[in-house]
Structures are given as structure tokens and as C-alpha cells.
Amino acid sequence: MKRKKLRVVMAGFGNVGQKMAAMLTGERDRYPGLAGLELEPVAIVTGRHGGLVDPKGIDLGRALAQYREQGGFPAAPMTALQALETLDYDALVEISTLDIAGRGGLAMAHVRAALERGRHVATANKGPAAFAYAELAALARKKNVRFLFESAVMDGTPIFCLGRALRGLNVTGISGIFNTTTNFVLSRLEAGESMASAVKTAQQLGFAEADPANDLEGWDSSAKVSVLANFFMDAGIDPLRVDRRGITGVTADDVARARAAGRRIKLVCRAWRENGRVRAEVKPREVEAGHYFSAVNGRAAALRLEFDMLGPLWLLEENPDLMDTASGVLQDLLAIASES
Amino acid sequence: MKRKKLRVVMAGFGNVGQKMAAMLTGERDRYPGLAGLELEPVAIVTGRHGGLVDPKGIDLGRALAQYREQGGFPAAPMTALQALETLDYDALVEISTLDIAGRGGLAMAHVRAALERGRHVATANKGPAAFAYAELAALARKKNVRFLFESAVMDGTPIFCLGRALRGLNVTGISGIFNTTTNFVLSRLEAGESMASAVKTAQQLGFAEADPANDLEGWDSSAKVSVLANFFMDAGIDPLRVDRRGITGVTADDVARARAAGRRIKLVCRAWRENGRVRAEVKPREVEAGHYFSAVNGRAAALRLEFDMLGPLWLLEENPDLMDTASGVLQDLLAIASES
Incomplete structure (x- = not known):
């Protein structure tokens, strides 16, 4: 060729x-x-x-x-x-x-x-x-x-490639788990580790930056949900306008309490339309066992798109490098x- | 317009x-x-x-x-x-x-x-x-x-739309759960129902055809994995050449045994390359808890694509009508x- x-x-x-x-x-x-x-x-x-x-x-x-x-x-x-x-x-x-x-x-x-x-x-x-x-x-x-x-x-993951190829479908809502470091740290909290120790482990394994604040405070997630909301929903937002709460306030107790109720805490991103505008948030949320979000482990990530003319579609990646x-x-x- | x-x-x-x-x-x-x-x-x-x-x-x-x-x-x-x-x-x-x-x-x-x-x-x-x-x-x-x-x-689900838009990625393997009726029937077996009763319930709810053999014997799944393998992998196969086993032989005992080990039985489709040819099968398989396949319930369906130049990608639908x-x-x- x-x-x-x-x-x-x-x-x-x-x-x-x-x-x-x-x-x-x-x-x-x-x-x-x-x-x-x-x-x-x-x-x-x-x-x-x-x-x-x-x-x-x-x-x-x-x-x-x-x-x-x-x-x-x-x-x-x-x-x-x-x-x-x-x-x-x-x-x-x-x-x-x-x-x-x-x-x-x-x-x-x-x-x-x-x-x-x-x-x-x-x-x-x-x-x-x-x-x-x-x-x-x-x-x-x-x-x-x-x-x-x-x-x-x-x-x-060919998200935007797919978005450009879609015919007739309008995205009405977005949610997802996009940040590796927080996902990993939350798993370690579930395993009984402290936040400080979990972050250190993430750094040692190369998941987390030397300064992990971008990840832990939800900035990376805010940037990603902004890209998605701008691309799929003409949101005209940016990371500074995302309602953002990272995982730095999540304790081992929170995680254990959720776990006891059959749930897991994940840093979940969302974007939705409200009063004619698109709003977006990044928040630690409890997700049910058996929900796809609950199966997002390690470096995995998940995107859920809602449409007007199609039921919700999930795109997931397993273990990217x-x-x-x-x-x-x-x-x-x-x-x-x-x-x- | x-x-x-x-x-x-x-x-x-x-x-x-x-x-x-x-x-x-x-x-x-x-x-x-x-x-x-x-x-x-x-x-x-x-x-x-x-x-x-x-x-x-x-x-x-x-x-x-x-x-x-x-x-x-x-x-x-x-x-x-x-x-x-x-x-x-x-x-x-x-x-x-x-x-x-x-x-x-x-x-x-x-x-x-x-x-x-x-x-x-x-x-x-x-x-x-x-x-x-x-x-x-x-x-x-x-x-x-x-x-x-x-x-x-x-x-x-815009599977083929995505496939036509992809650049540089070759599909090397396919797996998935594509058939609603079998998925539903297997869930009812897990809940303790008999095969005959579960099939009848599926028919009453409009999931299954009057003659459910196409679904239960894996023909619908074989047709779907054939379409995917032909489109994504130039397989040149057809449903009659898929190694096919439906769920008619699955018993409540099989399901209970899997359940006790933390697993679920699902009718899983696969296509892969072997000795320069593409092979495909449809078989009841035990899937691990926490695996995305395990979270495919009711009318949901899941497709996992493997690529040469990208990690595995999942596409899931929730509850189509x-x-x-x-x-x-x-x-x-x-x-x-x-x-x-």
C-alpha cells in the first residue's frame, strides 16, 4: 500500500x-x-x-x-x-x-x-x-x-468517531466513570487501605501523577465531562462550570457503609439538560451492585449515553494502557x- | 428543514x-x-x-x-x-x-x-x-x-455505524450476549422456576415467539454472531456453520450450582480467528460475578469487540423495545x- x-x-x-x-x-x-x-x-x-x-x-x-x-x-x-x-x-x-x-x-x-x-x-x-x-x-x-x-x-475508545457517524440520534444525557486514579483509590479504600496509602500505591504503580490533585479533586473528570457535553450536547460549558466534588472527602467508613449495603462508591460524571441549558457535575456516588458502573474496576472506564430515538447505550473500556x-x-x- | x-x-x-x-x-x-x-x-x-x-x-x-x-x-x-x-x-x-x-x-x-x-x-x-x-x-x-x-x-445500537467509521482498527475477536429470550429464561431459572414455566412466562410477557425454538436452540444468536463475524472479520460464515448449543439442556440444577459459586449461566456468542479462518460458537457459559456479562439482565444485550490497535471495547444496551x-x-x- x-x-x-x-x-x-x-x-x-x-x-x-x-x-x-x-x-x-x-x-x-x-x-x-x-x-x-x-x-x-x-x-x-x-x-x-x-x-x-x-x-x-x-x-x-x-x-x-x-x-x-x-x-x-x-x-x-x-x-x-x-x-x-x-x-x-x-x-x-x-x-x-x-x-x-x-x-x-x-x-x-x-x-x-x-x-x-x-x-x-x-x-x-x-x-x-x-x-x-x-x-x-x-x-x-x-x-x-x-x-x-x-x-x-x-x-x-472511538467515542467521538461514533458520535460523528450517528444519524438521527440526539444525545439527551451523559454519565460515566472516566478517571483511573480515583477509581483505583476507591477500590483500595474498599480493601481497607487509608486514602493516603491508597494514593501512594497509585503513584507507585504509575496510575497517579506526582501531584494527584487533578485526579482526586475531580478536575480530570470535569474536563472529560465538559468535552463530552460540549461535543454531544452543544453545552458550551467548561471544567470550571462543572459542579465538582472530588473524592478527597470520601472516608474508609463511607466506603465500608456503602459496601455493607451492597453498593460501591464511584466518582460519577453526569451531564443533562435543565431549563434549556446543559448542566454537568462530578460527584462521588453510591452505585448498586449489578449495575454496570459497579463493575468498572481498576483502569476501566464507562460512558452511558442517553438518546431521544434510542435507549441508553454504554461504551466501556477494560484496561487501557x-x-x-x-x-x-x-x-x-x-x-x-x-x-x- | x-x-x-x-x-x-x-x-x-x-x-x-x-x-x-x-x-x-x-x-x-x-x-x-x-x-x-x-x-x-x-x-x-x-x-x-x-x-x-x-x-x-x-x-x-x-x-x-x-x-x-x-x-x-x-x-x-x-x-x-x-x-x-x-x-x-x-x-x-x-x-x-x-x-x-x-x-x-x-x-x-x-x-x-x-x-x-x-x-x-x-x-x-x-x-x-x-x-x-x-x-x-x-x-x-x-x-x-x-x-x-x-x-x-x-x-x-449503532454497531455497524461505528464499524464503518473506525479508522485503523482491525477486529480480532467478538463475544456477546444477544438474545433476549434466553437471557430472560436463564434469569427465571436462577429464581427457581422450571424451564417450561420460564418459557411460558417469556411468551406471556411477549419476549418469546409462539415457537421459541429459534431463540432457545441458539439460532437467533447464531445468526447474530454470523452477521458480526462477517461484517467485522470477513468471516464468510453463516448460522449453519456456527458451533451452536442452545439452553434447552440447561437445568435449574446447573444454574443453582453456578450461582452457588458466584457465577451466572449466559448464552454467550464468540467469534475468533484460528489457523487463518474465523470460527464462531454459541454456548451456555458460566460468567463471573463482577464481569460485565454477569450484569446483562432482562432484555439487555452486550457486545465485546477485541482489536489489534485498541483494548477491548464493550457496547451495551439496557432495555430495548x-x-x-x-x-x-x-x-x-x-x-x-x-x-x-
Whole structure:
């Protein structure tokens, strides 16, 4: 098969970026669906680990080897934003981390810059769609390019791919469990561990960030339910307007009491229409045994969509890892490559 | 919104057809997604309840009222096949019931006739895709029309819609619980009822057909896993080649023994690749508590897809009714209308 070459600017080259690079080079044979795709970065710029810029194209495999050998790239000759504003490329691959305090932060600036120049965007960063979906989707439409973010919620689970393909169905309500760290910590509380110890275990196993507040206080979940509500329900909300309570106030006693009644406590996200507006919340809730939410364990996640012309539909993922997140970005890039 | 008018031949006008007609007429306001669609039958021909034929177009609302008042239509002036071969129309709506013994039976002939004449097909009947997916899909491609069957598995759950939209992902395995009657009967066995009594209850509640053998012996499940394996895995199988065991041999003792060990018995469908071929089976299996299969109750259904470039994805429906099945056909017709 002839490969479609996409020239990209990559903003970020952390775990997801490195996994993408591996899947497109050394691991390529495992993924026949990637056969038609070639990614040629003209810039790979990270936040704190330098960057590479070469308008003639960077070999992705060699860049990956260099990054791994040296623990990063040399100092970058320009910022990602400068690269996006000055170089020639087909698509932005935005894989930096979420910045809630900065309302999407640099990722937002990157996405805007790319779309303004009529370039496609594939982003695993939740910020842009969480804080400014309507604006960015309209800009992409105006410029006739794609603004895709499959990995923003439930890793590579093809939620938005499905949403774009649906015919005649309007989403009237959303609920779900989307955050791994809180799900894991709540399970450990059920097993009798203390909150502090459970969080430490999550960090040791690599589930939780060094600063777990984004997860425990429900910010990650708020960002995800915002993306979903904006995409599926034209909500026009953002994470700061989600009625949010994390799990930091949940005690081992709460969990034990629920358990004794045959229930489990989960950090549940919801979005619904009320008086003509969309409201969203993130709250610890008791869920019944035998309910699908109750079977969401470990790194699993669950999304329930309600429709006008169809009964509720559940999408669940089992035990995602880095490959799933990288897969989501690659699915987006394949969609872009098929059109450009 | 200007309505797109689709001229259709409807083969069958049972519960699903009547619900579709109601949704497109009296209930139309509840479903804004249907605003752009108008269905104008040139023929509605049933198996045993007569039919209407009018090349100038039949008013769907009036036909529904007539059918309900008179318990059917007058004797049809031609068969559905004759209508498909001689009248002018845009799409076949095939909503007759599954005929396993006849390898798809009349429905197969209807679909072939429509596709041969370059007309679109939307079918809720599992037979054509279960017995001849590869042939019919190839014919549809050659004639540049759509062959759609969203309601064939899990009612209107947008399984095939999702499948067509996926990028880069190859399905490597399928499993699921797809049959309502067996699921219901197994639950009643768990509650202590006998098989005979449970089947009778299912019939009284309208879950099971007067002749429940298609469900209990696993034929319905075999047809559904065939459709899925043919569509997602190019299996080229049919229901007669599925390794099939229904639930007629399951006893109250089996169910109680499983229950005591914290497990439930479910009629589970599977398809997988083995030595370069796709194999499929339908078997009663014990599933663990806390597994999503274990939470599939009543009319619910579950599909688990395994991929090469993504972890397993679950699609679940909760408690579908006629609206969901009708919705699947209408989703197909909206897809057809958007292209024709």
C-alpha cells in the first residue's frame, strides 16, 4: 500500500508521543491499520525536554532513539507555537498535558494557531475541547480542516468517531466513570487501605501523577465531562462550570457503609439538560451492585449515553494502557490522512 | 428543514414496520432527528396480512391507520419481489422475520433483487447479512448503493455505524450476549422456576415467539454472531456453520450450582480467528460475578469487540423495545437519504 505522508508539528513527546513513534516505526508490523500512514514531523517540541526542528522532515524512529538515549532533545531552536506559525505542515499533533489552571494553556494556543492557518489538529489534550469546543469546531469548519480529539476521553475508545457517524440520534444525557486514579483509590479504600496509602500505591504503580490533585479533586473528570457535553450536547460549558466534588472527602467508613449495603462508591460524571441549558457535575456516588458502573474496576472506564430515538447505550473500556491513548491519536491522524 | 423524500418498498409491516410508521407520522415531533426524512412507500407487502401497492405513493399514516383498524391490508396485487422488480423506488425496507431453515428465505431474494436494480437496502432481518454478507456487500459496492442492517444485532445500537467509521482498527475477536429470550429464561431459572414455566412466562410477557425454538436452540444468536463475524472479520460464515448449543439442556440444577459459586449461566456468542479462518460458537457459559456479562439482565444485550490497535471495547444496551429496533432501520434510512 502506498503510504500517505502527513507532515506534522508535534507539541509534546512524553509517553504518548513516544508510544506513537514506536507504533509507527519499530512496532509497525503489529498494526496493519497503520500501513497507509507515514508521519513526518517538521518539528517535535516538548515543554521541558527540548525539541527538534527540521523543515525538510525528521525521521521519527531516529528521533525516538535519540530521545530515549539522551533523556530528551537538545534545546529547541523555537517554541511549538513558533513552529506552528512559521513552518509548513499538514497537521498539529498536540500531546502535551492538561493545564486546568491556565484554562487549557499552551495547548489551546497551539490548536488555535494551527486551525487559524488551516491545518488539521489531532490532540490527546482535553483542554481545547473542554474549554473552547464550540469556538474551535467552528474555526475548523470555516477553514475546512479537522479538529479531532479521540484520546481526550477514555483513551482511544472511538467515542467521538461514533458520535460523528450517528444519524438521527440526539444525545439527551451523559454519565460515566472516566478517571483511573480515583477509581483505583476507591477500590483500595474498599480493601481497607487509608486514602493516603491508597494514593501512594497509585503513584507507585504509575496510575497517579506526582501531584494527584487533578485526579482526586475531580478536575480530570470535569474536563472529560465538559468535552463530552460540549461535543454531544452543544453545552458550551467548561471544567470550571462543572459542579465538582472530588473524592478527597470520601472516608474508609463511607466506603465500608456503602459496601455493607451492597453498593460501591464511584466518582460519577453526569451531564443533562435543565431549563434549556446543559448542566454537568462530578460527584462521588453510591452505585448498586449489578449495575454496570459497579463493575468498572481498576483502569476501566464507562460512558452511558442517553438518546431521544434510542435507549441508553454504554461504551466501556477494560484496561487501557499507553497503546490505547496513542491509538486514539493515530485514529485521528488516519481520519485526517484519508481526507487530505 | 426541507424533507428528503425516499420512495420505498416495504417488505413486512409487523410490529417494527408499524412502529416506524408511527414514528414518522403521529410521533414525529418526539424525534427531531427525523425532521429531514420522509418515507413514501410505493408498496407495502406483508407475508400473511395482504399489502398495498401504488406507484404514485402511499400515505404512511393512512396505511398505518388502515392496517390497525382492519388487522391487515387487502390482498396484495403483487408480491414484494414483483414490486421490487417492477416498480420505481429508492430503497427496500426489509422488515420480515428471520427464516433460518430457508437460509434467509424471501428476505434474501428481496435484498438481492433491490441491489441488482441498484436500489439501497435497509433491513432489520438478520438473514441476508448472516447468510450472504460478502456477496451482498460486494453487489452493493458494484451498484454504488448502500446495504445496511443496523437493527440486525442489538436493535438500533449503532454497531455497524461505528464499524464503518473506525479508522485503523482491525477486529480480532467478538463475544456477546444477544438474545433476549434466553437471557430472560436463564434469569427465571436462577429464581427457581422450571424451564417450561420460564418459557411460558417469556411468551406471556411477549419476549418469546409462539415457537421459541429459534431463540432457545441458539439460532437467533447464531445468526447474530454470523452477521458480526462477517461484517467485522470477513468471516464468510453463516448460522449453519456456527458451533451452536442452545439452553434447552440447561437445568435449574446447573444454574443453582453456578450461582452457588458466584457465577451466572449466559448464552454467550464468540467469534475468533484460528489457523487463518474465523470460527464462531454459541454456548451456555458460566460468567463471573463482577464481569460485565454477569450484569446483562432482562432484555439487555452486550457486545465485546477485541482489536489489534485498541483494548477491548464493550457496547451495551439496557432495555430495548420496539422503538429501538425501528430506530435502527430509520438510522439506516437517514444514512441512505443523506447520500441519495
